[in-house]
Amino acid sequence: MKHAYDHYLSQTAKELQPSGIRKFFDLAATMEGVISLGVGEPDFITPWSIREATILSLEQGYTSYTANAGLLELREEITNYLATRFGVQYDPNNQIIVTIGASQAIDLAFRAILNQGDEVLIVEPAFVSYAPLVAIAGGKPIPVSTSAANGFKVTAEQIEAAITEKTKAILICSPNNPTGSMLTKDDLMELTTVINKHDLLVVSDEIYAELSYNGDFCSVAAMEGMYERTILINGFSKGFAMTGWRLGFLAAPKEIAACMLKIHQYTTMCAPIMLQRGALEALRNTYHEVESMRNSYRRRRNYMVQTLNQLGLECHTPGGAFYVFPSIRSTGLSSEQFAEELLVQEKVAVVPGHVFGESGEGYIRCSYATSMEQLQEAMRRIKHFIETRKKVLCPTAAQSTIQS
Numbered sequence: 001m002k003h004a005y006d007h008y009l010s011q012t013a014k015e016l017q018p019s020g021i022r023k024f025f026d027l028a029a030t031m032e033g034v035i036s037l038g039v040g041e042p043d044f045i046t047p048w049s050i051r052e053a054t055i056l057s058l059e060q061g062y063t064s065y066t067a068n069a070g071l072l073e074l075r076e077e078i079t080n081y082l083a084t085r086f087g088v089q090y091d092p093n094n095q096i097i098v099t100i101g102a103s104q105a106i107d108l109a110f111r112a113i114l115n116q117g118d119e120v121l122i123v124e125p126a127f128v129s130y131a132p133l134v135a136i137a138g139g140k141p142i143p144v145s146t147s148a149a150n151g152f153k154v155t156a157e158q159i160e161a162a163i164t165e166k167t168k169a170i171l172i173c174s175p176n177n178p179t180g181s182m183l184t185k186d187d188l189m190e191l192t193t194v195i196n197k198h199d200l201l202v203v204s205d206e207i208y209a210e211l212s213y214n215g216d217f218c219s220v221a222a223m224e225g226m227y228e229r230t231i232l233i234n235g236f237s238k239g240f241a242m243t244g245w246r247l248g249f250l251a252a253p254k255e256i257a258a259c260m261l262k263i264h265q266y267t268t269m270c271a272p273i274m275l276q277r278g279a280l281e282a283l284r285n286t287y288h289e290v291e292s293m294r295n296s297y298r299r300r301r302n303y304m305v306q307t308l309n310q311l312g313l314e315c316h317t318p319g320g321a322f323y324v325f326p327s328i329r330s331t332g333l334s335s336e337q338f339a340e341e342l343l344v345q346e347k348v349a350v351v352p353g354h355v356f357g358e359s360g361e362g363y364i365r366c367s368y369a370t371s372m373e374q375l376q377e378a379m380r381r382i383k384h385f386i387e388t389r390k391k392v393l394c395p396t397a398a399q400s401t402i403q404s
């Protein structure tokens with residue numbers, strides 16, 4: 001039906017699809033007793049000393065704008081952090097921008113580099129904002145599908161096959177949302193050869209860098225030949241349990257950073273000063289808390305992977321982030337049906353894999369950033385859901401499986 005406002009609205013905005021994650025989240029919010037494995041958000045509260053530093057900064061009257069790129073003190077601390085944790089050296093004066101979450105950094109990156117029709121390769125399954133943000137910036141998102149057989153890792157051949165003369169950049173997210181897959185140094189080495197050969201830029205979403213369980217996280221910018229072509233994106237949301245603070249940052253070659261800063265200064269001005277002061281405390285004094293959260297996620301990951309496999313939902317062991325991405329093909333349901341029926345029948349909210357791209361069909365994303373008790377209860381309900389379904393489909397076979 002043609003809407004009265006149709007001719008006022010931008011074609012690009014009209015064509016955007018609402019996020020598939022929100023749909024399930026909103027539905028779950030209308031029901032009681034739902035266990036949500038749907039949202040990608042730490043169940044921990046931001047460490048106290050970060051909150052305290054922010055409260056103190058308000059008491060001390062820190063209420064003004066900051067430099068567009070953020071407090072120099074914070075940019076210096078971010079520079080230290082990137083150098084000591086990931087071995088990449090930046091200049092705080094002209095290579096770092098403090099943003100409103102990694103979300104804004106991704107938006108800035110695409111706006112700064114894309115001309116109309118430029119193509120961006122997006123390794124799928126992928127976080128839901130990438131393709132819409134490419135489209136908003138006038139570019140064309142080109143999906144490159146990965147599969148469980150390859151641990152959801154993209155290969156150099158796949159990238160090479162997707163490149164055209166219009167390809168400007170590739171978006172890489174490791175550790176990955178939704179699959180949890182990690183690209184090791186060796187994996188990246190293979191990819192960078194093609195990226196260099198075709199002179200592409202990389203938008204590297206490293207928001208889950210602190211949540212790498214085998215300690216083998218490697219920043220794309222640290223790889224040989226990649227520093228000059230990488231826009232590194234990171235932030236405080238996940239590792240430091242600061243989602244609601246909306247604080248992220250980016251690091252890039254000077255010319256690209258300068259271009260992004262122009263857009264940032266007109267659209268955003270700067271991130272809130274009191275939160276930037278809290279972030280200073282995060283980078284200076286809270287690694288022990290980040291580590292303790294990481295250890296807790298690791299225990300939950302191990303539990304989830306083991307239990308899902310026991311239930312017949314084949315699940316690879318993710319190297320990072322806080323998601324598992326099990327296959328639900330054995331149930332004969334599509335991911336949308338599985339997620340919907342599970343929510344209605346057992347009150348467990350998960351995200352159907354197809355919202356992360358076509359290659360996510362046949363999978364569901366479960367976030368394990370929730371308490372162990374909740375996870376155990378969710379697994380009991382999923383077990384019940386699967387057993388009930390088996391009984392309906394094949395009463396005698398189900399009987400023997402359940403008894404065994």
Ligand SMILES: Cc1ncc(COP(=O)(O)O)c(C=O)c1O
Nearest residue numbers: 040101102103127177235237248
């Ligand atoms: C892969 C990925 N990138 C970026 C973001 C956005 O992070 P922020 O809260 O810093 O905007 C998320 C949030 O879920 C994410 O999963």
